[in-house]
Amino acid sequence: MSAATNSSSQIEGAPNIDFSKFETTRSHNAARQRKDRVMTVLIALAFVVALIPLISVLLTTIAGGIKRLNFDFLSHNMQGVFGGKPTPSGGYGGVLHAIIGTLEITGGAMIISIPIGLMCSVYLVEYARGGRLAHTVSLLVDVMSGIPSIVAGLFAYSLFTILGGPGTINGFEGSVALSLLMIPTVVKTSEEMLKIVPNDLREASYALGVTKQRTITKVVLRTALPGIVSGAILAIARVIGETAPLLMTAGFILNTNVNLFNGPMATLPVYVFKEFSDQTVTCPAAAGAGCVEDIPTERAWAAALVLIIIVLVLNLIGRLIEKMFAVKTER
């Protein structure tokens, strides 16, 4: 297919155009095609590059963690664990206390942040609809979602120091710190979900004489429920692996503490960090063959594997709920 013959009829007053000047050349076209292909390859390559660390992290965690991850590890705490020597139960200590702590502290954070976050999104979507206060609130929610986790920890620490005196450390303090990180996520996902509830539903409900409160709780929230639940689960998955804020608020202990409001509590991420920091123990000659020098690192990997499994399962549940109940929206 040859290019244009330039015999366009004269348009009144228009300059005469020699279209050969604008014609493309074979080499230019080839260069364009080449560039297109190069970019396609680069873009696909970007994805492969991102996969490398993901696969590496997952594989090394599984490989490193599988060795010590057994029932004994899950059912014992670190009490009575000395150096690299096995405990009477035949294990090398475990994460029971950390799992309990993680569940309680994250549960506490859920109880604080889900109602607040949900009601805040109800305010933003159902009541405010673009006032100045609402604008400020939604701006601050965005800003809040960028608060570094360590600052959240410092805040909770300061709050409890001022309220409970210096050196106050307990699980609930950790819950407060995590709430600060969780609320903005809950607000934002719930907001999205409430926004896609069709207005017809609200109007139909108002037309029946139903009050606004009942319309919101019975119609709007019910319709948006799956999305809100999945958003909340993803928010939990995000904070359950937080380490820094818990390190300074909930602290760390070796035995099981089930009281959220009193005394330090171990959590999985902090456990991973602590064991990682120890790295190795020395095994004196008298300790016998059962002594494992690398045991802290091995425990760190095993606890990391437990943590990753929890996070991934939470993510999976969240996605499944999202997918199963997804409101069909047109693209």
Place this chain on the structure above:
Amino acid sequence: MGQRIDVNHLNIYYGDFLAVEDVNLHIEPNKVTAFIGPSGCGKSTVLRTLDRMHEIIPGAHVKGEVLLEGNNLYGKDVDPVSVRRQVGMVFQRPNPFPTMSIRENVLAGVRLNNRKISKSDEDDLVEWALRGANLWQEVKDRLDNPGIGLSGGQQQRLCIARAVAVHPQVLLMDEPCSALDPISTLAVEDLINELKGDYTIVIVTHNMQQAARIADFTGFFNLKAVGQPGHLEYFADTNTMFNNPQNDEAERYISGRFG
């Protein structure tokens, strides 16, 4: 000069779904050919196969051939990009590039083809294309303003200017006036009449009066039932189509008894 298009046994698919069946069509150079028909009959789909825009939808493909001056657009070694360079397209709603000025919009296509164009050549081309699109008088003092600042009708003419600036041989128009007010519509129709001296024009329209006003030939597309593939029911010169159609379905459609 415009080029002629011959469509032979063209079947158009979305994935496994046959959307339009066995189209045979001969489009004369330097004439305006209009496609009419009820919604969903595939007239826009057929139009989009003429510059291989159809296949940008994942899974969409065709069987059969489309000849542009005897060259099969769907031949083995044909690059769709080069097809689109020779066949210009104007869309249902005006779509100037929002971040570009009027001038840059007109030059967008040419700049893809050739990066070594002098400023004065560019200026000439912009003036030529905008004059060709009947827009020059309205925008000549604000060529560096953004294209989306124009009114809907002006934007559509800007899009026509952008399409003609690459000097295609064929101009495809997919309901170019459906988003415009009556005055802008008239302006665009006048323009189409002028443009056919230089281009082969194929236009899809929902408006039968429009087809009657501007087209030399008209194709009537129809479909037997919803979910069935569309097909070209009847093709004739416009006069015959609207005054003495030799096809019952077409006559029923044109006289407003269905569709």
Place this chain on the structure above:
Amino acid sequence: MSTPQSKAAAAAEIDHAASGKNADKVFKGIAYGCGILILFTLAAVLIFLLIEAWPLFGGDQAAVGDRVQAYSQSTTSNFWVFVGILIFGTVLVSALALIIAFFIALGIALFISHYAPKKLATGLSYVVDLLAAIPSVIYGLWGFLVLVPAIQPVWDWVAKYFYWTYIFSGPVANPARSVATVAIVLAVMILPIITSVSRDIFIQTPRLQQEAALALGATKWEMIKLAVIPFGKSGVISAAMLGLGRALGETMAVKMILDGGYEISVRLLQAHQNQTIAAQIAANYNEATDTTSVAILIGAGLVLFLLTFVVNFFARKITEKANA
């Protein structure tokens, strides 16, 4: 005709309506309260941190100087110089991470939005989200135990051939617990947020504009340059800012991998060069029992808070402007 029963029923009805009204008011009150609570929470963060950091200004200045001296390994005794050094380190590491992550993230976002088949694209989105789901302490563990030894020869090679660029001058830290290594780990961590925000905006590119570009004879890449990138530009910038914000506040991975120092230095491959605010706080927190030490760390945290506040604020402003 009104019987006593019907009257009572009517009264009950009115009562019921009234209670519905009350519930309405209470509910509305709670919703407003929660909205306003957000304002108070952020204000509280600022105020409580200020109170705890107060000894920095109102307390024993000599004690502050001594502590800063100890924290900074005798580099300085001035709190603001100390914080300045930490800000430099924080911004340096984060900016490097952003540079590494940005183009890869854009590539992935485009791959998902415009190159991959739709079914594959959904799966790929999940895979990228998985990167975000992995806790930072695990990245730290992986970074220290896997990446640090693995990347050592790479840095050796870079230092050997690019030492003249100054930033890559040796001696290479051994083990490679340097700023360069940390930047890579942070890049992996901020990749998902940049990707998902950019992807969301790329997907929204109007089809008409993409078709306009293609109809002019643009190749796929040219179409992306003509239609997708201009449309998504502000979204991409705000995505980068969000990523930067994340990197600035990242704690555990930095603390576990970086062998830090207190210099104003851009020698990325060497040991003991920079430290970040977050890692500094985490490293010293457990030993900080006196009010002066706590004040210094919280003061540094306050500065970090303001820094991320500004970055996120601008990210939001840019998005807002784009949507207006």
